[in-house]
Amino acid sequence: MNLAYRDIRHGLGRFLLTCVGLGLLLGVVLAMIGIYRGLVVEALTIARAPAVDLWVVEANTRGPFAEASRIPADTREAIARIAGVVAAGSITYQTVEAEYQDRKLRLYVIGYEPTRPGGPPEIEEGHAIARSHFEMVADRSSGLVLKDRVRLGRDTFTVIGSTRQQVSSGGDPVVYITLQDAQKLQFDLAPPAARIQMARGGTGSSGRDTVNAVVARLHPNASPDAVAETVQRWKHLAAVTQEEQELILTRSLVDRARRQIGLFTSLLLAVSAVIIALIIYTMTMEKLKQIATLKLIGAPDRTIIGMIVQQALALGLIGFAIGATLIASIKDYFPRRVVLEPDNVLALGVIVVVVCLLASALGVRAALRIDPATALGG
Amino acid sequence: MPDEKATQPPLVRLRNLSKHFGEGETRVDALRDVSLDVQAGEVIALLGPSGSGKTTLLNIIGCILDPSSGTMELDGELVLRDGRWVRPNLRRLRLDKIGFIFQFHNLMPFLDATDNVALVLQLAGADSREARLRALELLDYLEVGNRRRSMPAQLSGGEAQRVAIARALANQPRIILADEPTAALDSKRAGIVMDLLRKVAVERDAAIIAVTHDEKIFDRFDKIFNLRDGRLDV
Ligand SMILES: Nc1ncnc2c1ncn2[C@@H]1O[C@H](COP(=O)(O)OP(=O)(O)OP(=O)(O)O)[C@@H](O)[C@H]1O
Numbered sequence: 308m309n310l311a312y313r314d315i316r317h318g319l320g321r322f323l324l325t326c327v328g329l330g331l332l333l334g335v336v337l338a339m340i341g342i343y344r345g346l347v348v349e350a351l352t353i354a355r356a357p358a359v360d361l362w363v364v365e366a367n368t369r370g371p372f373a374e375a376s377r378i379p380a381d382t383r384e385a386i387a388r389i390a391g392v393v394a395a396g397s398i399t400y401q402t403v404e405a406e407y408q409d410r411k412l413r414l415y416v417i418g419y420e421p422t423r424p425g426g427p428p429e430i431e432e433g434h435a436i437a438r439s440h441f442e443m444v445a446d447r448s449s450g451l452v453l454k455d456r457v458r459l460g461r462d463t464f465t466v467i468g469s470t471r472q473q474v475s476s477g478g479d480p481v482v483y484i485t486l487q488d489a490q491k492l493q494f495d496l497a498p499p500a501a502r503i504q505m506a507r508g509g510t511g512s513s514g515r516d517t518v519n520a521v522v523a524r525l526h527p528n529a530s531p532d533a534v535a536e537t538v539q540r541w542k543h544l545a546a547v548t549q550e551e552q553e554l555i556l557t558r559s560l561v562d563r564a565r566r567q568i569g570l571f572t573s574l575l576l577a578v579s580a581v582i583i584a585l586i587i588y589t590m591t592m593e594k595l596k597q598i599a600t601l602k603l604i605g606a607p608d609r610t611i612i613g614m615i616v617q618q619a620l621a622l623g624l625i626g627f628a629i630g631a632t633l634i635a636s637i638k639d640y641f642p643r644r645v646v647l648e649p650d651n652v653l654a655l656g657v658i659v660v661v662v663c664l665l666a667s668a669l670g671v672r673a674a675l676r677i678d679p680a681t682a683l684g685g
Numbered sequence: 686m687p688d689e690k691a692t693q694p695p696l697v698r699l700r701n702l703s704k705h706f707g708e709g710e711t712r713v714d715a716l717r718d719v720s721l722d723v724q725a726g727e728v729i730a731l732l733g734p735s736g737s738g739k740t741t742l743l744n745i746i747g748c749i750l751d752p753s754s755g756t757m758e759l760d761g762e763l764v765l766r767d768g769r770w771v772r773p774n775l776r777r778l779r780l781d782k783i784g785f786i787f788q789f790h791n792l793m794p795f796l797d798a799t800d801n802v803a804l805v806l807q808l809a810g811a812d813s814r815e816a817r818l819r820a821l822e823l824l825d826y827l828e829v830g831n832r833r834r835s836m837p838a839q840l841s842g843g844e845a846q847r848v849a850i851a852r853a854l855a856n857q858p859r860i861i862l863a864d865e866p867t868a869a870l871d872s873k874r875a876g877i878v879m880d881l882l883r884k885v886a887v888e889r890d891a892a893i894i895a896v897t898h899d900e901k902i903f904d905r906f907d908k909i910f911n912l913r914d915g916r917l918d919v
């Protein structure tokens with residue numbers, strides 16, 4: 308007969324309650340890990356969306372996400388002519404508060420050239436932008452649906468397509484409009500003084516016909532670094548490879564948030580480990596009298612160790628399963644993405660098992676030390 | 686009968702057993718030079734004021750306490766020589782040869798009556814079906830067969846004590862040690878339990894050593910030993 312199982316069955320309610328409690332705790336740990344991963348994944352989303360190899364931005368900036376970047380719109384033609392570049396597209400990025408159904412909607416507006424790189428990666432519903440004006444592809448997280456009409460600046464846009472999980476590194480939903488519309492929007496929303504200057508033809512790159520970045524897709528054999536070097540010859544331009552761009556996004560843009568959540572996650576993990584250890588240790592301590600009796604009537608150590616270790620593992624694994632199921636089923640209701648990667652989930656599972664084993668080792672030590680004579684006392 | 690007994694070695698044979706706790710100022714001599722023979726079929730009582738060494742003596746016979754000096758044979762086997770254990774695996778010895786009955790029943794609260802008894806049978810190597818069958822027989826023998834499915838918490842004090850006795854008897858030990866087995870029972874139940882122990886001693890040819898304060902049951906014993914400051918007198 309399996310003593311661990313029988314003891315659990317005898318106090319099933321309490322055991323399950325403990326499992327649920329532990330499950331909630333481990334659920335929170337998993338959620339934090341998921342939020343951490345989500346933050347990183349979201350930060351990379353907009354940089355990965357256009358699927359390009361090179362970012363051309365204003366000289367001495369690490370744009371267009373980490374720092375503001377403004378370059379002339381005709382840059383794209385120059386870039387497209389560089390050997391090794393297959394396609395290039397101009398892009399603008401701006402955060403806009405739009406009016407939608409009488410409330411403010413914060414959107415991350417991406418302007419792109421519909422026939423060139425820079426557009427939405429995948430249209431879930433509806434279709435891509437087909438006209439040059441007033442059409443919009445909106446991410447679902449914005450709450451906008453097909454045929455919705457949204458006012459941006461002075462114009463009203465109609466949603467004709469939707470994407471999934473396209474958000475800025477700050478978590479704002481992304482909408483795509485044409486480059487022309489986006490440039491007009493930037494002009495409309497600029498402060499009056501700047502606008503006047505821009506209208507006059509302005510000075511250099513602050514003119515109306517500017518974009519934030521030019522993205523380029525390279526030939527598979529072309530080296531991004533070589534192309535980047537060619538770009539740097541224009542004194543007013545800088546080039547950032549896709550790899551560098553991703554590093555900039557994770558290392559600098561969301562670095563503090565990432566470290567904040569990372570530290571908190573580690574703390575939570577440590578707290579959980581202590582709590583698991585305490586639960587298991589207490590569970591064993593409560594049974595010391597029974598264990599002394601078992602020793603007295605002649606039960607071998609392996610029976611006693613088996614009972615403690617099996618219960619500890621059962622508690623840990625059931626708690627973990629509850630936590631994982633819980634988070635897996637509610638993760639999509641979080642306002643920002645929670646990414647549960649099998650690797651991370653598995654790693655937490657392994658940690659839980661190890662903590663359970665260590666804690667039961669403490670319990671086992673106490674159990675093996677207890678004098679069987681204790682069973683004889685009142 | 687007396688002749689036959691004399692030819693058999695005693696089940697428990699103690700020679701010059703001493704036990705002290707602590708040293709120097711704090712030294713307590715719990716047992717001093719105790720010698721004792723207990724024959725199969727005998728039911729004997731250990732009596733004495735609190736602190737006189739009764740539990741200490743019982744624990745040493747049960748091999749759960751190390752004595753300071755002395756020699757002990759259990760069921761003809763030399764277990765202790767000059768204060769040192771000479772038999773390996775004392776726990777197995779307990780499982781096979783010694784039954785313990787406690788003042789409080791000490792049943793596993795998470796096993797029903799049958800499984801509490803079956804547990805020790807399985808620990809000794811019986812398969813689970815066989816163990817359950819034997820356990821049921823024993824419960825019937827102790828007249829608690831009707832409570833076979835009850836959990837210890839649902840049993841009365843007397844019933845629980847009888848289940849505990851069934852457990853103590855399960856592996857047919859020849860030495861049964863009982864520390865105040867009737868202290869938690871009323872006098873009627875105490876009498877029933879003592880009658881049972883006597884029945885076991887006679888039918889199974891076992892030796893029963895019980896510590897007791899309970900004057901109501903003195904007449905149930907073959908011999909009464911008095912312990913006073915660790916010394917034994919008949
Ligand atoms: N573990 C121990 N450490 C130190 N002294 C002990 C220990 N166990 C018992 N003693 C001492 O040994 C003496 C005998 O104790 P024991 O428990 O055998 O008495 P007892 O006859 O069983 O008493 P009671 O009737 O109260 O149960 C007592 O003076 C007690 O204080």
Ligand SMILES: [Mg+2]
Nearest residue numbers: 739740741864
């Ligand atoms: Mg005592």
